[in-house]
Amino acid sequence: MKNINLKKGVDIHIIEAPKFKTNLLSVYLYIPLKRETITKAALLPSVLKRGCTAYPTLKDISCHLDDMYSASASAGVRTKGDGEVLFFTSEYISDKYVGENLTIPVAEFLKEIIFSPLTENGGFNKSYTESEKINLRDAIQSLYNDKKEYAEFKCREAMFGKNGCGMFEVGYEEDLDDITPQNLYEFYTDVLNTAKVDIFVSGTANEQTINDITRILGSLFKPRDAEYILPGIKEYKRDAIQKITEDADVVQSKLCMGLICNVEPTSDEYYSLILANSIFGGTPFSKLFNNVREKLSLAYYAFSRTARFDGYMMISSGIQTENYQKAYDEIMVQFDKMINGEIEDSEINAAKNYMHNAYTAMEDSLKRMEDYWLSQTIMGTNQNISDLLNGISAVTKDDIISVMKKVKFDTIYFLKGKEAANL
Amino acid sequence: MNIIKTVNSELCEEMQYVVHKSGLKVYVFPKKGFSKYYAIYGTEYGSLNNAFTVPGEKEMITVPDGIAHYLEHKLFEEEDGSNAFDRFAETGASSNAFTSFDMTAYLFACTDKFYENLEILLDFVNKPYFTEENVAKEQGIIGQEIKMYDDEPEWRVFFNTLCAMFHENPVKIDIAGTVESILHITPEVLYKCYNTFYNPSNMALVMVGDININEALKCVDKYVSADRSLGEIKRYTPTEPSSRVQEYIEENLTVSQPMFRIGFKDNQPDMSGDELLKKEIATEIILESLFGKSSDLYLELYESGLINATFGTEADIQKQYGYTLLGGESSNPKKVYEIIKDKIDYYIKNGIPESSFERAKKVLVSQDIKLFNNLEAMGNAFIRSIINGQNPLEYREVVRSVTYSDVMNRLKTHFDTSNCVLSVVKSPNTEI
Numbered sequence: 132m133k134n135i136n137l138k139k140g141v142d143i144h145i146i147e148a149p150k151f152k153t154n155l156l157s158v159y160l161y162i163p164l165k166r167e168t169i170t171k172a173a174l175l176p177s178v179l180k181r182g183c184t185a186y187p188t189l190k191d192i193s194c195h196l197d198d199m200y201s202a203s204a205s206a207g208v209r210t211k212g213d214g215e216v217l218f219f220t221s222e223y224i225s226d227k228y229v230g231e232n233l234t235i236p237v238a239e240f241l242k243e244i245i246f247s248p249l250t251e252n253g254g255f256n257k258s259y260t261e262s263e264k265i266n267l268r269d270a271i272q273s274l275y276n277d278k279k280e281y282a283e284f285k286c287r288e289a290m291f292g293k294n295g296c297g298m299f300e301v302g303y304e305e306d307l308d309d310i311t312p313q314n315l316y317e318f319y320t321d322v323l324n325t326a327k328v329d330i331f332v333s334g335t336a337n338e339q340t341i342n343d344i345t346r347i348l349g350s351l352f353k354p355r356d357a358e359y360i361l362p363g364i365k366e367y368k369r370d371a372i373q374k375i376t377e378d379a380d381v382v383q384s385k386l387c388m389g390l391i392c393n394v395e396p397t398s399d400e401y402y403s404l405i406l407a408n409s410i411f412g413g414t415p416f417s418k419l420f421n422n423v424r425e426k427l428s429l430a431y432y433a434f435s436r437t438a439r440f441d442g443y444m445m446i447s448s449g450i451q452t453e454n455y456q457k458a459y460d461e462i463m464v465q466f467d468k469m470i471n472g473e474i475e476d477s478e479i480n481a482a483k484n485y486m487h488n489a490y491t492a493m494e495d496s497l498k499r500m501e502d503y504w505l506s507q508t509i510m511g512t513n514q515n516i517s518d519l520l521n522g523i524s525a526v527t528k529d530d531i532i533s534v535m536k537k538v539k540f541d542t543i544y545f546l547k548g549k550e551a552a553n554l
Numbered sequence: 555m556n557i558i559k560t561v562n563s564e565l566c567e568e569m570q571y572v573v574h575k576s577g578l579k580v581y582v583f584p585k586k587g588f589s590k591y592y593a594i595y596g597t598e599y600g601s602l603n604n605a606f607t608v609p610g611e612k613e614m615i616t617v618p619d620g621i622a623h624y625l626e627h628k629l630f631e632e633e634d635g636s637n638a639f640d641r642f643a644e645t646g647a648s649s650n651a652f653t654s655f656d657m658t659a660y661l662f663a664c665t666d667k668f669y670e671n672l673e674i675l676l677d678f679v680n681k682p683y684f685t686e687e688n689v690a691k692e693q694g695i696i697g698q699e700i701k702m703y704d705d706e707p708e709w710r711v712f713f714n715t716l717c718a719m720f721h722e723n724p725v726k727i728d729i730a731g732t733v734e735s736i737l738h739i740t741p742e743v744l745y746k747c748y749n750t751f752y753n754p755s756n757m758a759l760v761m762v763g764d765i766n767i768n769e770a771l772k773c774v775d776k777y778v779s780a781d782r783s784l785g786e787i788k789r790y791t792p793t794e795p796s797s798r799v800q801e802y803i804e805e806n807l808t809v810s811q812p813m814f815r816i817g818f819k820d821n822q823p824d825m826s827g828d829e830l831l832k833k834e835i836a837t838e839i840i841l842e843s844l845f846g847k848s849s850d851l852y853l854e855l856y857e858s859g860l861i862n863a864t865f866g867t868e869a870d871i872q873k874q875y876g877y878t879l880l881g882g883e884s885s886n887p888k889k890v891y892e893i894i895k896d897k898i899d900y901y902i903k904n905g906i907p908e909s910s911f912e913r914a915k916k917v918l919v920s921q922d923i924k925l926f927n928n929l930e931a932m933g934n935a936f937i938r939s940i941i942n943g944q945n946p947l948e949y950r951e952v953v954r955s956v957t958y959s960d961v962m963n964r965l966k967t968h969f970d971t972s973n974c975v976l977s978v979v980k981s982p983n984t985e986i
Contacts, residue, residue: 150587151927177863189856193847197913201920228565228923266862269883272810278705380808383701416643425637428694431702449702477644484646484666491665495590495929548705 132504132515137345140355144508145341146333146500152228154334155497156237157220158245158348159505160326163360164215166293170267170302171310171318172215176206177263178255178315179219184247186240195240199233200224204240210300211509212362212396212440217322219245222497225335234340238347246351248319254312255319264307271301278546279432282385283447286544289375290389295365296441327357329508333497359509365442367391373542381548386458388446389544393537396439397510402522403534408437409482410531411469412446416481418465423448429458439506444538452550459543469535472528479528486523490516557767562947567926569947570767575780577755579940582767583932591668591763592929595675596659598941599751601729602874603656605790608746609753614790617747618738620731623653624696625744629660629679631688638678647671655725656874657941658751663930669769672761676777682748684741693736700730707809711979715817715879718803718975722792725875754782760937762929791874796821796973803977812980814887816894818969820876827943828952834871835918835956836964837878841867842917843910844901845880851897860890873942878968887978887986895971902966911958919950 133145162172186192196202202223208215219241223233249256275281284299291297332344394400405413412419412435423433433448450458468474493499493516507513514522557572570582601623605616630638630651642649647664660679664671703709713728720726730736761770798819825833845851845867855861865882884890925931936946944952980986 150585152923153927188853190848190850190853193852194913197848197917201917201924222924224920224923229920262857262859265859269811269862273883274810276707276809279702381705383698383705414643415639415649420639424695428691429698431695431699449698451698451701481643481646485643485648486646488646488648488663488665492590492663495588497927 135341137349138352138354140357141328141330141349141352143330143332143341143345143349144504145336146331146497146504147336148333148494148497148500149335151225151334151497153222153224153497154234154336155220155222155331155501156234156241156344157218157331157501158241159329159331160217160322161211161214161329161357161359161509162217162322162326164210164213164295164298166298168318169215169298169300170306171315172208172217173300173302174263174267174310174315175217175319175322176208177266178259179244179248180204180206181259181263182249182256183243184249185243187249199236199240200229202233202237204244206244208300210296210440211506213295213360214509215300216505217326227335235343235347238344242347242351245323250316252313254314254316257312260310260312260315264310267302268304268307271299271304274299274301278379278381278383278385279447279449282387282544282546283445285375285377285546286387286389286445286542287443289373289542289544290391290443296443324353325355325357327355327359328352329505331501331505333501359511362396362440362442362510364393364395365391367393367539367541369541372540375542376545376547378547381546383449384452384455384548385546386448386450386455387544387546388462388540389542390444390446390538391541392437392442392444393539394442394534396442397512399522400530400534401439402519403526403530404437405486406479406482406523406526407469407531407535408435408444409485410474410478411435411465411535414482414485416478418468419446419462422465423458423461427457427461429454429461433458433462443541452548455545470532472532474528474531476528479531483523483526487520490520555771560945560947564950565923565926565947567947569945572767572771574754574771574774574778576778576782577753578774578778579758580767580771580774581758581760581936581940582765582770583760583762583936583946584765585763585929588763588929589665590663590929591665591761591765592661592663592933593672593675593759593761594659594661594933594937595679595757595759596657596937596941597751597757598656599658599747599756600654600656601727602724603751603789604724604727606750607788608750609785609787614788615746617743618731619727619735620696620729621739621743621747622658623730624692624736624739625747626651626653626658626660627692627696628684628689628744629682631683632678633683638674641674641678642671645671645674649675653729655729656872657938659937661933668763668765669773672770672773673776676773679752680777682745684744686741689739689741689744696730696736697733700728700733703728703730705807707807707813707979710805710807711813711815711881711977712879714803714805714979715815715975715977716877718800718977719798719817719819719877721795721799723794723875724792750787753787754778756787758937758940760933760940762933794823798973798975801975803975805979806982807979808981809979811883811885812887812978812984812986813881813883814890815879815881815977816891817975817977818878819973820871820878820968822967823876824873826873830871830873830942831944831949831952832956832960833964834869835953836961837869837871837968838918839911839914839956839961840906840965840969841869841878841880842914843906844897845894846914846917848913849910851894855890855893860884860886860893887976891976895974898965898969898971902969905962906965908958911961915953915956918953922949922953
């Protein structure tokens with residue numbers, strides 16, 4: 132990846148990968164993740180996507196994208212540790228396959244969406260704002276439709292409260308009434324003027340491409356004092372494990388366990404953690420898969436996962452209500468095996484091979500490459516994939532045991548369905 | 555064996571193809587410069603095929619619902635009690651499998667040791683090992699899989715639509731079966747299904763990546779024997795009346811907003827190859843031009859708040875079944891249903907605008923170019939085309955060959971507003 136600092140707080144990053152048939156052009160605006168602004172941030176992209184001065188309706192936007200050989204356009208938010216990014220992305224076909232240059236029109240299009248939204252009376256278009264508030268309310272409520280996601284989120288919320296990764300990035304219903312076209316616009320103006328800006332160009336890019344994008348998009352952002360919030364360690368603060376049960380009118384119960392990792396996300400210890408997670412529950416050859424599912428037939432899914440910025444591990448499983456204790460006990464047995472070092476060399480090698488494949492395969496996806504480099508940029512680590520793989524290869528069994536010893540059970544959340552007898 | 559190579563110079567893509575002496579169709583789509591390799595090995599056998607004649611026998615048998623999917627799970631089992639996932643673990647590949655209405659497929663992706671992984675794939679799929687004990691063990695796992703789907707409103711609203719459309723076609727039966735039906739699955743009946751449908755001439759192996767087809771064929775030789783060709787497969791397909799079963803179907807589940815699907819059943823069965831593909835493309839063009847984001851109708855429904863960003867369309871048009879669905883979330887699904895029916899009747903009478911037709915074709919060709927960015931998506935789409943008797947590199951040619959009158963004919967025959975259905979899932983206390 133190549134970086135060019137355009138001005139203070141505004142950078143352009145180039146990922147050259149001409150093997151793809153498409154290019155990706157993205158603008159990321161990084162802001163702190165805060166309870167006070169999370170709902171506004173979630174609402175913004177929906178309002179901006181409805182229309183702009185040049186393309187005032189959904190139909191105008193969509194027809195214009197179709198004309199650019201079905202270029203895609205998306206806008207949304209993604210959390211990154213204690214921050215979140217508001218993103219605008221377009222994927223479009225490279226010159227070679229359509230016989231014309233699409234970079235300029237796509238950059239012009241993003242410019243219109245970002246810088247020329249529909250406004251009135253010092254705010255966004257009222258009808259768009261109000262109808263997207265209704266849609267956001269629906270989206271927030273729809274979390275409950277997917278019981279696995281719901282249970283995992285409730286566990287996460289119980290762990291951290293309504294801050295950091297305990298928050299729901301889709302926003303909160305109770306905030307919606309206070310959002311007006313004016314205060315939302317004010318918030319957006321502030322984001323545009325103060326957020327850290329990262330523009331990514333991926334695919335086939337030459338000097339001309341970079342110059343065009345800099346001229347069209349980069350030039351419109353003013354210099355700013357903007358910095359990322361470095362992800363810190365999440366420390367374990369509980370005296371005893373928190374246990375929560377919620378009754379639900381469902382056939383399958385969901386057992387979620389949230390653990391605090393106590394690992395610095397930017398440190399080398401993170402490599403030990405992802406390997407430990409692969410062995411414990413992150414793969415179809417893991418201890419959880421082989422025992423909770425294959426050996427005891429208690430679940431169709433039983434896994435654990437951890438993410439770099441989050442600082443926590445989530446164990447998630449769908450079980451029959453009566454099997455709660457059996458599943459709970461088996462998960463604990465497998466966790467103890469990790470801590471006691473009952474780990475075969477073959478398991479460690481398998482996890483290393485798995486990670487090697489997973490990270491190498493990332494280079495075959497523009498979107499995943501871009502997200503990887505965005506995270507690296509935010510963390511300030513700027514480590515390429517081969518460095519990361521070297522870090523993973525160097526991990527020993529002792530490293531895995533000692534990192535697992537730092538991982539502590541924080542919250543057990545049980546979404547309790549009906550008992551078999553009552554079905 | 556004669557390896558046939560074809561090149562699409564517009565796309566800069568190549569296809570290599572051979573029929574192995576066992577009857578297995580073997581394809582390679584070379585992708586130089588990519589780190590990944592992908593292989594998908596599938597049989598034209600899915601949840602639909604619940605009645606058939608075992609080769610060499612006379613009587614037709616009917617097997618328990620959900621057995622194709624059960625078989626997919628059990629093939630991973632190895633004789634020593636381990637499973638194929640453990641073998642892929644040694645090489646670092648990620649593997650998986652899926653069962654659909656008319657296909658079961660096993661797959662892996664890796665960045666290293668491709669031929670070693672290919673051998674594992676070919677080995678475990680060609681080496682069934684079913685015992686009373688290991689078959690019984692799977693009931694708990696699949697039972698939980700079924701129950702997980704019972705709680706998923708998206709899945710329920712989808713399957714209910716099929717039940718409202720189809721009288722006899724087994725497409726209306728849940729792919730995994732029921733907690734009750736899977737109790738009747740035994741090793742004996744699993745072997746019957748396996749021996750009938752896991753016949754090389756009923757299967758295809760599709761590989762994507764920087765792969766040498768001759769090396770891959772050496773692996774095939776090792777695990778797929780030429781004398782495995784088991785003769786003709788006799789599938790029993792019930793006759794499906796063209797009418798719908800019921801116009802409206804509803805289920806109560808706790809959901810934030812009512813979910814709906816509008817379904818149109820395909821009443822022009824028994825097509826394959828380019829004829830089938832043209833029918834599918836004509837359907838896609840209609841969906842894109844009448845209900846896509848560039849359409850007047852989408853704008854009207856969205857701006858009136860009747861639909862939100864969850865609205866989408868889907869056409870699943872195959873040899874043994876076909877349907878088109880439109881849906882998403884709405885506070886008033888019945889109103890959306892009426893508006894959509896009116897709009898279809900309007901376009902049947904007045905014709906689809908020529909400009910929308912042209913735009914939709916351009917969109918389909920552009921989407922086809924993008925497909926070649928993703929090795930897994932290529933493999934999954936192409937094994938489907940191959941089973942249907944289509945050439946994956948010629949999709950754009952077929953799109954270009956679809957005429958305006960093909961599309962208008964398809965609109966009149968398939969989008970029959972007196973034979974469509976509405977399926978709704980809503981919360982028990984919600985009135986719609």
